[in-house]
Amino acid sequence: MFLAHLLRQAGIDAVVLERRDRAYIEDRVRAGLLEQITVELMTRLGLGARMAREGLVHGGVNLAHEGQMFRIDMAAATGSPGMMIYGQQEVMKDLFDGAEALGLNIVFDAEAVQPHDVGADQPSVTWRKDGVEHRLDCEVVVGCDGYHGVSRGCIPDTVLQTFERAYPFGWLGILAEVPPPNHELIYCNHERGFALATMRSATRSRAYVQCGLDERIEDWPDERFWDEFELRLGPEIAAKVVRGPSFEKSIAPLRSFVAEPMRHGRLFLAGDAAHIVPPTGAKGLNLAVSDVIVLAEALGEFFHERSTAGIDSYSARALARVWKAERFSWWFTGLTHRFPETGGLERRLQVAELEYLRTSQAAQTAFAENYVGLPLAQRRAV
Numbered sequence: 001m002f003l004a005h006l007l008r009q010a011g012i013d014a015v016v017l018e019r020r021d022r023a024y025i026e027d028r029v030r031a032g033l034l035e036q037i038t039v040e041l042m043t044r045l046g047l048g049a050r051m052a053r054e055g056l057v058h059g060g061v062n063l064a065h066e067g068q069m070f071r072i073d074m075a076a077a078t079g080s081p082g083m084m085i086y087g088q089q090e091v092m093k094d095l096f097d098g099a100e101a102l103g104l105n106i107v108f109d110a111e112a113v114q115p116h117d118v119g120a121d122q123p124s125v126t127w128r129k130d131g132v133e134h135r136l137d138c139e140v141v142v143g144c145d146g147y148h149g150v151s152r153g154c155i156p157d158t159v160l161q162t163f164e165r166a167y168p169f170g171w172l173g174i175l176a177e178v179p180p181p182n183h184e185l186i187y188c189n190h191e192r193g194f195a196l197a198t199m200r201s202a203t204r205s206r207a208y209v210q211c212g213l214d215e216r217i218e219d220w221p222d223e224r225f226w227d228e229f230e231l232r233l234g235p236e237i238a239a240k241v242v243r244g245p246s247f248e249k250s251i252a253p254l255r256s257f258v259a260e261p262m263r264h265g266r267l268f269l270a271g272d273a274a275h276i277v278p279p280t281g282a283k284g285l286n287l288a289v290s291d292v293i294v295l296a297e298a299l300g301e302f303f304h305e306r307s308t309a310g311i312d313s314y315s316a317r318a319l320a321r322v323w324k325a326e327r328f329s330w331w332f333t334g335l336t337h338r339f340p341e342t343g344g345l346e347r348r349l350q351v352a353e354l355e356y357l358r359t360s361q362a363a364q365t366a367f368a369e370n371y372v373g374l375p376l377a378q379r380r381a382v
């Protein structure tokens with residue numbers, strides 16, 4: 001949807017094929033932390049008004065271990081305002097409202113979407129809607145269809161390289177209409193596993209605990225969840241936890257994944273279709289945004305100047321940022337989670353690294369610049 005808006009601004013016609021309906025997407029709970037790059041794009045697209053009113057700007061972030069907490073002042077370390085708390089569902093609402101106002105072409109409930117002939121100059125896409133088959137001949141196809149989508153499969157095996165790690169645990173998350181224990185986020189490393197206290201607003205908590213991959217939601221009634229959450233945060237923070245009934249509860253697996261290249265012929269991959277990060281650090285949505293910023297620029301050159309320089313460098317330029325975010329998300333996951341294979345040595349090393357982060361300004365600056373989001377990679381000659 002960000003790309004559809006960017007292309008409209010560039011005067012390029014696009015059709016968005018969406019498998020779900022609008023209500024499903026607006027109800028689907030996802031992360032809620034926007035990097036400045038995403039905040040600025042919302043504003044640039046004229047979609048930032050509600051975010052400016054309802055979003056929460058966070059200049060700091062907290063890490064806790066052994067019941068102790070320290071704060072990293074991201075704003076001071078980076079000169080950036082920090083992060084914006086504004087749920088992905090809210091972002092989607094604004095994108096759809098804006099799309100409606102502009103008359104962008106979105107086909108909801110598009111089934112069996114399939115790109116064809118992406119290796120040639122005249123690709124097409126077919127889909128079915130309400131039992132009727134459709135076909136669109138186009139100049140480029142952009143696969144924004146997620147990890148499980150069909151687009152990546154259109155790149156021949158001989159061309160595509162993938163890199164993957166599935167983590168041996170998941171995140172159990174809840175939403176509850178209660179104030180969070182702290183006005184800023186708390187990432188917590190505890191012997192029993194990771195916990196994260198985040199929020200959607202000053203009165204709506206989002207809380208996560210690391211859990212086993214074989215755990216079932218039925219085994220986690222709210223009381224058990226809050227007990228575990230408080231235990232991991234330690235007594236001082238637990239005293240500020242307000243419990244309330246959850247209105248959403250789900251378990252998500254954690255994965256690091258990158259597919260290279262992100263372009264084949266007239267097919268471009270963006271977002272989760274090409275890469276997955278574990279959620280620690282909330283990079284997923286923000287990486288999809290940086291992909292499409294680079295891609296929209298490249299497609300603008302392609303359509304208006306008939307130059308292929310931008311599209312030829314799209315994959316390398318997007319991947320340069322993707323890999324750095326993959327590294328940070330992998331590192332932050334490793335620093336804060338309990339790994340089943342971890343023995344006493346690794347645990348002590350985690351504690352030492354957290355202590356280093358607590359006491360070193362240099363380490364805090366390195367953390368902060370990754371957390372708030374690295375700049376787009378410079379163009380490189382190809």
Ligand code: DHB
Pocket residue numbers: 030031032033185198199206279280281282
């Ligand atoms: C949230 C999710 C994350 O993965 C994270 O690192 C921070 C916040 C969230 O859901 O608010």
